[in-house]
Amino acid sequence: MVTLRSGTVTTxxxxxxxxxxxxxxxxKKEKMEKRELIGQAKMLALLEEQEAKKRQMEEEMERWKKEQEEKMAVIRAEEEEEKEEVEEEEERPLERRRGGGSTSKEAEIAERAQEWAVHLKLGKDQEAEMAVPEEEREAAQ
Structure with missing residues (x-):
């Protein structure tokens, strides 16, 4: 509406x-509001989708980490077993050299020494027995 100088109002x-x-x-206003609502709904849906994807990825990452930790634990256990086996193998020969091997050698040496002593005694006895008949032979001659 427009008011003129004359006082009449015209539209x-x-x-x-x-x-x-x-x-x-x-x-037009309703369409704009509707577009805004649709845009907000789309953004909300996108954000929800992103959150769901993020949660899914976090869960997958946790599962992957657990799998990797389990694999590492298995590898560490295998390494420990191998290390223990190697240590046991290394200790066995040392025990033989220190304890078992030297003790058996010492026993063997002692046994041989006893055998020699017995042989020597037998040898002296045999010598003595042989010496008597020789002396008798010499005396008889």
């Missing part, structure tokens, strides 16, 4: 035109 549009324009403005 550039008719009532129908004003109502149509108001209806168009309302429709």
């Amino acid at each position: 550039p549009y008719s009532k129908e035109q004003e109502e149509r324009a108001a209806a168009l403005l309302r429709e």
Whole structure:
């Protein structure tokens, strides 16, 4: 509406035109609000999807970490077993050299010494026995 100097009021549009324009403005405003709501809904859906994907990836990462830790534990256990086996193998020969081997050699030496002593005693006895008949032979001659 426009007020003129003369005091008359004129409107550039008719009532129908004003109502149509108001209806168009309302429709336009509703479309804008609807677009905003749709955009917000899309953004919300995208954010929810991202959160779900993030949770899924975190769960997969946890599973992967557990698998890797289990594999590492198995490898460490195998290494420990191998290390223990190697240590046992290294200790066995040392025990033989220190304890078992030297003790058996000492026993063997002692046994041989006893055998020699017995042989020597037998040898002296045999010598003595042989010496008596020789002396008797010499005396008889």
